[in-house]
Amino acid sequence: MKERVETLMRSVPGRFTSGLHSERVAARLGLWLGVSFTVAFVTGLFSHFMQHPPGWLSWPSRPVGLYRVTQGLHVIGGLATIPLLFAKLWTVYPKLWQWPPFRSLSHAVERALVLVLVGASLFQLTTGLLNISYAYLWPFSFPVAHYWTAYLLYGALVIHVVNEWAKVRRNLWAREEVEPREAVTARRRFLGTVAAASGLTVLFTVGETYAPLSGLALLAPRDPHAGPQGLPVNKSAAAAGVTAAIRDPGYRLTVTGAVRTPLSLAYDDLLRLPQHTVRLPIACVEGWSAEAEWSGIRLRDLAALAGVAPGSVLTVESLERGGGYRSSEVRPPHWNDPLTLLALRIDGAPLAPDHGFPVRLIAPNRPGVLQTKWVSKVVAG
Amino acid sequence: MNVGRWLGYGLGGGLVVAGIAGLVVNAHQTDPLGWALWFGGLIAAHDGVLVPLVLLAGVAVGRLTKPSPVRAALTVAAVLSLVALPMVAGIGRRADNPSLLPLDYGRNLLVVLGLIALVTALTTIALRLRGNRRRE
Numbered sequence: 264m265k266e267r268v269e270t271l272m273r274s275v276p277g278r279f280t281s282g283l284h285s286e287r288v289a290a291r292l293g294l295w296l297g298v299s300f301t302v303a304f305v306t307g308l309f310s311h312f313m314q315h316p317p318g319w320l321s322w323p324s325r326p327v328g329l330y331r332v333t334q335g336l337h338v339i340g341g342l343a344t345i346p347l348l349f350a351k352l353w354t355v356y357p358k359l360w361q362w363p364p365f366r367s368l369s370h371a372v373e374r375a376l377v378l379v380l381v382g383a384s385l386f387q388l389t390t391g392l393l394n395i396s397y398a399y400l401w402p403f404s405f406p407v408a409h410y411w412t413a414y415l416l417y418g419a420l421v422i423h424v425v426n427e428w429a430k431v432r433r434n435l436w437a438r439e440e441v442e443p444r445e446a447v448t449a450r451r452r453f454l455g456t457v458a459a460a461s462g463l464t465v466l467f468t469v470g471e472t473y474a475p476l477s478g479l480a481l482l483a484p485r486d487p488h489a490g491p492q493g494l495p496v497n498k499s500a501a502a503a504g505v506t507a508a509i510r511d512p513g514y515r516l517t518v519t520g521a522v523r524t525p526l527s528l529a530y531d532d533l534l535r536l537p538q539h540t541v542r543l544p545i546a547c548v549e550g551w552s553a554e555a556e557w558s559g560i561r562l563r564d565l566a567a568l569a570g571v572a573p574g575s576v577l578t579v580e581s582l583e584r585g586g587g588y589r590s591s592e593v594r595p596p597h598w599n600d601p602l603t604l605l606a607l608r609i610d611g612a613p614l615a616p617d618h619g620f621p622v623r624l625i626a627p628n629r630p631g632v633l634q635t636k637w638v639s640k641v642v643a644g
Numbered sequence: 645m646n647v648g649r650w651l652g653y654g655l656g657g658g659l660v661v662a663g664i665a666g667l668v669v670n671a672h673q674t675d676p677l678g679w680a681l682w683f684g685g686l687i688a689a690h691d692g693v694l695v696p697l698v699l700l701a702g703v704a705v706g707r708l709t710k711p712s713p714v715r716a717a718l719t720v721a722a723v724l725s726l727v728a729l730p731m732v733a734g735i736g737r738r739a740d741n742p743s744l745l746p747l748d749y750g751r752n753l754l755v756v757l758g759l760i761a762l763v764t765a766l767t768t769i770a771l772r773l774r775g776n777r778r779r780e
């Protein structure tokens with residue numbers, strides 16, 4: 264009996280007859296995946312440390328659209344990786360059934376790490392796709408789980424690349440041995456199909472951040488022109504629980520903390536301060552972005568009025584009672600930038616409640632979650 | 645064993661350990677049990693269900709057609725449908741925020757599949773015509 268099972272198991276890998284289950288195809292797809300996972304890891308870490316900078320780190324406020332580009336690369340590039348991962352796992356699937364499963368201790372460790380790599384890749388791409396589709400079907404915090412799983416994935420990937428590097432070199436750069444013509448054609452056709460699937464995924468989604476292609480964004484979770492005042496919204500005033508507070512006639516914007524002159528300004532006082540108009544994108548962590556014309560007062564003018572020292576860190580607080588994004592820190596490069604506004608208007612009209620009426624922060628090169636809405640307080644520290 | 649190899653193992657191993665440590669230390673946010681269910685569930689669903697289905701489909705399609713634009717088109721269509729699925733299902737829609745998932749994704753997916761079918765048909769016809777001409 265045992266012998267029969269043995270013989271059966273040994274015969275499994277041989278039953279995958281397609282010539283595409285080959286080292287050559289795996290090496291090529293592996294190379295593509297290595298590039299795309301590296302881009303995802305680097306842009307993801309950039310996003311993380313923009314949102315949670317250690318004390319010594321002050322990100323520059325320029326180039327204006329940097330975060331928009333890196334996060335667009337992260338999310339759209341992540342979507343483009345989905346076909347690559349499917350293709351790669353299909354190509355190497357027969358190896359899942361290799362027999363004996365473990366030839367030695369080091370082979371067992373190697374396979375365990377491959378399992379981690381496969382699981383972490385599927386986890387990042389699947390939960391990433393579901394997250395940008397707002398389908399939060401899990402009990403964990405997406406950003407926290409996604410962040411730590413990224414280290415797990417990239418670590419397992421580095422080890423895997425070290426182990427397979429000789430095969431990659433042999434297959435991609437070593438002198439071509441003579442191959443049957445059909446094999447070459449079949450491989451090109453397969454890789455071409457995979458590239459087409461990736462390319463079309465990008466073509467039908469990238470318009471959610473690259474407006475010239477927004478007409479093609481048939482499968483993107485956002486349309487950069489859809490929303491109040493033609494601009495998408497992440498958290499509505501209703502969801503934030505501020506619908507009553509923002510209509511309160513007693514509303515005041517206060518500037519306190521390490522200031523020479525504390526300020527308390529009504530909405531009409533804000534309208535009487537010098538107004539400036541800037542064109543800036545709002546660039547969401549979820550990869551979409553949209554540009555608008557914002558008018559309002561420069562944060563640095565307000566800071567000067569209150570007598571804030573130029574090296575201070577400002578904390579901008581919302582009328583929201585709770586939630587992870589009720590306040591955000593604005594470090595010197597950002598609040599000293601003349602493009603950084605406490606905005607009162609979009610395209611000349613007062614902010615819609617969902618865009619942060621009466622006042623919201625808008626700054627260059629900054630994730631959307633840090634563009635605090637419904638602002639009622641600026642604290643200098 | 646060369647130095648580069650061990651540097652790679654050190655770097656990779658360090659990242660793996662950091663990842664596991666982060667998942668465990670932040671257990672109140674990463675919910676290790678829920679995380680593990682997703683991690684393991686996705687491997688099981690992929691290796692145990694999705695790939696076998698794809699292999700069966702591959703055998704079926706292989707019997708029906710020679711390698712052709714149709715095969716490539718079916719592959720591309722399947723992948724794009726899978727990517728679009730969460731949006732088509734519309735699980736994330738919220739009454740208070742119509743700017744989330746603002747499009748008719750079911751219709752849009754049909755448009756995309758229609759475009760793929762059209763390009764495939766045109767390519768197939770073009771290939772046939774060229775083949776005929778060659779035979780003449």
Ligand code: HEM
Pocket residue numbers: 300301303304306307308310311312314337338340341342387388389391392394395405406407409410413416417548549550
């Ligand atoms: C379909 C693929 C992917 C999508 C749609 C996606 C989506 C996202 C989103 C929406 C965020 C922002 C989370 C937030 O700040 O709220 C994010 C952050 C991040 N992503 Fe991805 N991602 C994908 C793949 C990957 C991969 C493959 C890696 C690792 C190699 C990765 C690493 C990261 C990291 C490190 C962050 C920063 C998390 C933080 O701010 O703490 N992502 N990703």
